[in-house]
Amino acid sequence: MTAVAPDEQSLVATPEFERSNERNKRRSGLLMALPAYVYLVLFFALPLIIVVVYSFATRTRSGGTALSGWNLDSYQKLGEPIVRDILFRSLLLALITTFICLVIAYPFSYYLSTRSPMVRNIMLVFVMIPFWSNFLVRNYAWRVLLGNNGPITRLTEGVGWEESSILFTPTAVVLGLVYGFLPFMILPMYAALERMDWSLIEASRDLGATGVQTFRNITLPLSRPGVIAGSILVFIPSLGAYVTPQILGGAKTTLLGSYIVTQFLTARNWPVGASVSTVLMVVMLGATLMYFRSGGKTL
Amino acid sequence: MTEQSTSAVSINGVTKRFGDVVAVDNVNLEIADGEFFAMLGPSGCGKTTTLRMIAGLEFPTEGSLQIFGEEVGTLPPNKRPVNTVFQNYALFPHMNILDNVSFGLRMKGVDKKTASAQANEMIDLVRLGGMEKRRPNQLSGGQQQRVALARALVNKPKVLLLDEPLGALDLKLRQDMQTELKSLQRELGVSFVFVTHDQEEALTMSDRIAVMHDGQLLQVGNPEQLYSQPVNRFVADFIGQTNLIDATVADDEMIVLANGTKVRAPNPHPPGTKVAMSLRPESIMIGDREAVPSESQSTSLSGVISSVVYLGHSVVYTVNVDWMPLEVRVPAVAGVSRYEAGAEIAIWWDRLSDWIVPDEGYRG
Ligand SMILES: Nc1ncnc2c1ncn2[C@@H]1O[C@H](COP(=O)(O)OP(=O)(O)OP(=O)(O)O)[C@@H](O)[C@H]1O
Numbered sequence: 121m122t123a124v125a126p127d128e129q130s131l132v133a134t135p136e137f138e139r140s141n142e143r144n145k146r147r148s149g150l151l152m153a154l155p156a157y158v159y160l161v162l163f164f165a166l167p168l169i170i171v172v173v174y175s176f177a178t179r180t181r182s183g184g185t186a187l188s189g190w191n192l193d194s195y196q197k198l199g200e201p202i203v204r205d206i207l208f209r210s211l212l213l214a215l216i217t218t219f220i221c222l223v224i225a226y227p228f229s230y231y232l233s234t235r236s237p238m239v240r241n242i243m244l245v246f247v248m249i250p251f252w253s254n255f256l257v258r259n260y261a262w263r264v265l266l267g268n269n270g271p272i273t274r275l276t277e278g279v280g281w282e283e284s285s286i287l288f289t290p291t292a293v294v295l296g297l298v299y300g301f302l303p304f305m306i307l308p309m310y311a312a313l314e315r316m317d318w319s320l321i322e323a324s325r326d327l328g329a330t331g332v333q334t335f336r337n338i339t340l341p342l343s344r345p346g347v348i349a350g351s352i353l354v355f356i357p358s359l360g361a362y363v364t365p366q367i368l369g370g371a372k373t374t375l376l377g378s379y380i381v382t383q384f385l386t387a388r389n390w391p392v393g394a395s396v397s398t399v400l401m402v403v404m405l406g407a408t409l410m411y412f413r414s415g416g417k418t419l
Numbered sequence: 420m421t422e423q424s425t426s427a428v429s430i431n432g433v434t435k436r437f438g439d440v441v442a443v444d445n446v447n448l449e450i451a452d453g454e455f456f457a458m459l460g461p462s463g464c465g466k467t468t469t470l471r472m473i474a475g476l477e478f479p480t481e482g483s484l485q486i487f488g489e490e491v492g493t494l495p496p497n498k499r500p501v502n503t504v505f506q507n508y509a510l511f512p513h514m515n516i517l518d519n520v521s522f523g524l525r526m527k528g529v530d531k532k533t534a535s536a537q538a539n540e541m542i543d544l545v546r547l548g549g550m551e552k553r554r555p556n557q558l559s560g561g562q563q564q565r566v567a568l569a570r571a572l573v574n575k576p577k578v579l580l581l582d583e584p585l586g587a588l589d590l591k592l593r594q595d596m597q598t599e600l601k602s603l604q605r606e607l608g609v610s611f612v613f614v615t616h617d618q619e620e621a622l623t624m625s626d627r628i629a630v631m632h633d634g635q636l637l638q639v640g641n642p643e644q645l646y647s648q649p650v651n652r653f654v655a656d657f658i659g660q661t662n663l664i665d666a667t668v669a670d671d672e673m674i675v676l677a678n679g680t681k682v683r684a685p686n687p688h689p690p691g692t693k694v695a696m697s698l699r700p701e702s703i704m705i706g707d708r709e710a711v712p713s714e715s716q717s718t719s720l721s722g723v724i725s726s727v728v729y730l731g732h733s734v735v736y737t738v739n740v741d742w743m744p745l746e747v748r749v750p751a752v753a754g755v756s757r758y759e760a761g762a763e764i765a766i767w768w769d770r771l772s773d774w775i776v777p778d779e780g781y782r783g
């Protein structure tokens with residue numbers, strides 16, 4: 121027999137016991153999340169803060185950045201017509217890209233979610249096959265396809281269209297963006313539709329709704345989280361896209377991504393680059409919040 | 420039914436195949452207007468498929484299906500004067516109760532005010548007043564069930580189809596809802612077609628019952644007919660509890676049991692036919708061997724009691740008669756002593772209480 125008095129180890133959960141239990145749970149949770157925390161702080165929060173701080177700094181004559189004399193000069197520069205045009209053009213192209221992806225992805229996802237499980241899996245693999253090759257390579261492939269002597273140009277010329285090559289136009293950029301980001305639209309949409317209870321559609325038909333009425337009142341509202349998630353997943357990377365506009369858009373259609381890179385690397389104006397980045401992040405944050413507000417729960 | 424009226428639902432030679440599976444096999448059925456009609460059968464026998472064909476959610480492979488005389492074969496569900504209460508209720512999760520209930524009216528173009536008024540009336544009828552603004556997931560199972568009922572009934576269907584609507588409820592709630600459903604049906608005078616695999620539920624609620632097995636319709640009749648005059652082994656076994664005793668027909672008055680005992684059982688079958696005699700546990704009497712009344716000598720067997728179970732209102736004996744155990748249920752009378760296991764006794768039954776069914780197939 122040990123010397124432990126029988127009433128020292130309580131059989132019920134006393135407040136002290138509950139508290140220490142809670143504490144232990146919190147501690148073990150923190151320990152498990154620690155690597156993720158460190159990673160996030162080191163590679164995400166810290167750089168973010170640096171970018172925001174730099175956006176208020178001053179560019180020195182030699183192209184360096186003086187971390188003194190904080191001001192809003194770089195933000196004022198955003199009001200200049202050139203920057204404003206780039207901002208609006210980027211927004212417009214991102215919106216068009218998102219819209220086209222939406223229109224293509226919805227019927228496809230709907231079709232997919234009504235197939236047998238085997239067909240679904242095969243088709244999902246097809247959707248993801250493009251990811252198996254490098255993004256850069258795929259963009260260059262489009263450049264070849266759309267180029268002056270590319271098959272697409274020859275085809276359109278053969279049909280008799282005037283405009284010879286769409287390469288280096290906004291159209292080519294949108295095409296490339298849609299191509300690149302379409303899976304990000306399809307996957308969450310498919311997930312939402314696939315999760316939907318199809319007996320609700322039968323119930324709606326049974327209650328006298330036509331197919332169109334059922335789609336408007338049941339299918340569409342129930343798949344909305346997927347629609348919004350997909351839209352954000354396409355809109356955000358489209359807005360900040362760099363590679364695709366760079367390869368397919370040429371010099372005439374500068375977009376935000378290229379502009380930021382130019383500010384940092386060529387113009388050596390870090391404060392302006394940082395301020396554009398900050399604005400971009402605020403827009404994205406706004407879009408994400410909108411998603412959560414509108415009832416979507418999981419991305 | 421004396422007057423010549425068109426049936427609410429008329430099913431003629433309807434077959435439904437899913438690939439190789441014959442879900443419904445050449446079913447003929449008439450469901451009268453204003454009737455509480457149950458479809459009863461074990462899992463997978465084709466009840467749901469039959470119901471879905473009436474609703475228009477599935478189309479027959481063969482045969483004709485009429486609702487109030489109108490051929491509906493491949494008419495889409497929204498064009499049929501029927502509504503369904505689904506097994507899982509299928510309430511719209513993104514709408515509140517009021518919107519759920521008024522959905523059907525709104526889809527038919529009824530203006531919002533009228534639709535809401537009628538929906539509210541129906542919500543009160545199923546006693547859910549005050550819950551209009553809640554979402555389905557904020558209701559209990561029984562309440563959801565009632566929303567589903569209100570959502571269907573508000574459209575004033577000529578036939579209401581219910582697919583195991585009480586399946587998900589616990590026993591007490593189930594019994595309450597049975598009574599409620601039944602009185603609602605009487606009040607509205609609409610035909611209810613009620614699918615269940617619970618024979619007790621079917622017996623207590625229905626005007627008539629159809630028993631299905633393996634896609635086939637075995638028997639249609641009122642509860643009493645099914646209970647006392649089952650057409651075959653399967654129905655006899657499925658409806659209530661019974662002892663099925665294998666036998667061979669000797670002549671139109673007598674049958675021979677497995678051990679050679681001859682018992683009196685008037686039957687229409689030719690001599691030599693394999694049959695089964697169905698004896699309900701409560702229609703068998705039990706007593707000392709000398710106590711068998713003289714008029715029951717030809718409908719008695721001797722046996723040994725192997726177990727006794729006291730159920731409060733009755734006592735259930737298991738009696739071994741030579742080649743098989745039989746269940747006998749007698750009322751428990753206070754003060755009267757009961758037999759013990761091992762007692763040698765006789766059992767007998769009234770000449771009218773046995774029922775001979777053909778032995779073919781359907782061995783439950
Ligand atoms: N869509 C379908 N595709 C293939 N087979 C089906 C389909 N629907 C039903 N079946 C088959 O048809 C038969 C009858 O099914 P049904 O759903 O009508 O049975 P049920 O009597 O309602 O059974 P339960 O009491 O389990 O609901 C079953 O063998 C089932 O597997």
Ligand SMILES: [Mg+2]
Pocket residue numbers: 466467468582
């Ligand atoms: Mg079923």
